[in-house]
Amino acid sequence: MARPPRFDVKQLLDAAVRLAAAGGPAAVTMSAVALEVGAPSGSVYHRFAGRAALLAEVWLRTVEGFQEGYFKALETGVDARQAGCAAARHVVAWSRAHPEEAALLLYGAEDFGRADWSEEHLQRADLGNQRVRASLASLATALGAEDRQATERVALAVVDLPLSLVRRHLRAGDPLPAHAEDLAEECTAALLGSLPTASAPAPTAPAAG
Template identity: 70%
Template sequence: MARPPRFDSDQILDAAVRLAAAAGPGGVTMSAVAQAIGAPSGSVYHRFSGRPDLLAEVWLRTVERFQEGYFEALRSDPDPRRAARAAARHVVSWSRAHPHEASLLLYGAEEFGQSAWSEEHRDRADVGNRRVFASLRELAAALGAAGPLERDRVTLALVDLPLTVVRRHLRAGDMMPPYAEELAEECAAALLEVG
């Protein structure tokens, strides 16, 4: 009977997330991850064919976990204004609960080597992006945002603005203040009232 593997994919990806949070995507190498978990490099190569595969999985797992809660927030209330507020709040609360992952998301997929990803990984990223944009379009329509200015306002309120609240604190290495969720929610609501 074969011995169960000592290091699973999640342990490897968790270590890669910590490395990316500390040193950026450049800090995520096969040997650095192996060293971080006290494993031989072969254990990492057993799970991931090479660095592009590892970087793709680190990025996609993090984005997909974030998006899961974001979509839930967008569906949390039949009132589109309350759902919008919940989505803006989610960006901050998820980032507070997952600071390493949130730090990773301050980079883009390109910085995680997207051009070298497999077709399967690029397709996964595209599916996630299309779901986000479709959800934002649906919410914009429910809010009566008809033109490009109004739709951009929804994106600004629910994506860019809450990320700005998070980014400032994460980049400075500070704890987010206890009112950060409220601030993101109130600012998003105020911006959506303009339209």
Template identity: 75%
Template sequence: MARPPRFDADQLLDAAVRLAAAGGPAAVTMSAVAQAVGAPSGSVYHRFAGRPALLAETWLRTVERFQEGCHAALVRESEPRRAARAVARQVVGWCRAHPEEAAVLLYGADDFGLADWSEEHTRRADLGNKRVFASLKALAESLGATDEPGRARVTLALVDLPLSVVRRHLRAGTPLPPYAEDLTEECTAALLG
């Protein structure tokens, strides 16, 4: 009977997230991840074909977890304005609960080597993006925002604004203020009228 692996993919990705949060995507190398968990380099190569796969999985797992929370907040509320406020709060709350992963999100897929990703990783990223854009479009329409400026206002209220509330604190390594969710919700409500 084969011995179970000592280091699973999630442990390695957790280490990659910590490295990226502390030193940016450039800090995420196969050997740095192996060293961070005390594993031989072969353990990392056993789980990921190479650095592009490691970077892709680090980014995708992080963004998929983030998006899942936002989608859950969106479907919990049937009234569009309450749903919008819930999503804005979720963005800030998720970043508070997951500061290292949130620091990863301050980068983009390009910073995590998107140009070198496999077709499967690129497809996963595209599907996630399409799901987000479809959700934002549907919410915008339910709010009566059917033109480009209206959709841009919804994106600003649900994506750009909440991330701007957390960005400064994440980059400085300081905790979010206790009122961050409330402030974000108030600003989102004001933007959406």
């Protein structure tokens, strides 16, 4: 029976996350990842075609892990307003539970070399973006947001506001305060409170297929 590989993809990506959290995307190189886990460079090249593939996987795994819980949060609650508040809480709670991954979200896909990604990686990224847009549109509809200003209010409430709260502390190198989830929910509820209805059912995140 063949021995399992000593250094698997998860170990290498975990190492890449640590490097990116500490030094930004520029710190993630094939040799740096190998050194971080004590592996020969060949182990990294065996699992990733090159640095562009490594960076793509680091970014996509992080974002997809975040989005999985975010979509679930949008299905929480008896009405759309509660779902929006749950999504805002998720942004903070996930960041608290995954501080190194959250540090990566201070950057963007372009910082992780999107211009050099393979077509497969680009399709994964685009699918995730499409699901986010569709879920936000569904939430806005459920909340009765009918014009541009109202839909902007929804995006601000459930995306921009909780992310800005997290990023302020991350950039300062401070831990998230104990009240951060409650504060995010309170602010989101206030923004969504002026929309016409909270009686519609919470939206369901679209399938990935």
